[in-house]
Amino acid sequence: MTARVLDGTAVAKATLDRVRGEVAEFVAAHGRAPVLATVLVGDDSTSCTHMTADRCAAVGMTSRHVELAAPVTTGEVAARVRELSADPDVDGILVRHPMPAGIDARTVFDAIDPAKDVDGVTSVSFARMALGEPGFVAAPPGGIMALLDAYEVRLPYRYAVIVGRSPTLGRPLGMLLLARDVTVTYCHSHTIDLAAHIAEADLLITATGRPGLIPGKWIRQGAIVVDAGAGDVEFDAAAERASLITPVPGGVGPMTIATLLAQTIRAARER
């Protein structure tokens, strides 16, 4: 392997250490811990909810878990989210997604008060991010930018290819890179000749959730590779060609949680 690893676990730990200090200051000033409410619709097939609660506790924040068992309607979920938005004891709201089929995620996301949108999923947050105005960024792209910055990756003039265009990952990431003078191409399931685009990328970011979609031999020599998906890039072969590469797990995942909690203490302070 020739690539250097972009160690998300280590960078996230440093961020969480800083957040822990800020939380302690907040508690000293206000006599209470910041509160992050996590809304889960249907079953949790991942351990993400527990992980978020554990990380909250580790930095001294309180997590509140709200579970809405199926069957439930979009209107019922949105109403519960609106209650949390109006609850003065809640600082940040995280709605787990993807949500079950039949729930309109956009309606639910937009029930979050933008001042509590610490996962950066509302239309208001997206617009502010895209326009370069102050607000909360979607946590996975925010975490990716923080990881690149921690390794002092020089961004201007780069040519980035993003594979994936979801509203909470690929799409906002492109806007954040654009704001840093990167030239950006989006690829998705209707892209013709994905390999040809990837061959040109000196920064490749994948967010498809398709393990092994991108063979290592497609990677341009010396490229920076960020895999935000589920092992979208064939790691061993890619690491022979890349200059920097994220492991899965231990790359983008820990950075996403760190960004979420950093935005939660910020939301608590700004309220």
Ligand code: NAP
């Ligand atoms: P999503 O909404 O399912 O989006 C997947 C994207 O990949 C879509 O834009 C889709 O294209 C594209 N895609 C699918 N198959 C493709 C193919 N064969 N070639 C090219 N593009 C293809 O998922 P998401 O919410 O963005 O999440 C993507 C992945 O990131 C998942 O694995 C998820 O678990 C992971 N994730 C990780 C973190 C983290 O913190 N590490 C956070 C969130 C999500 P179309 O738009 O054309 O359908």
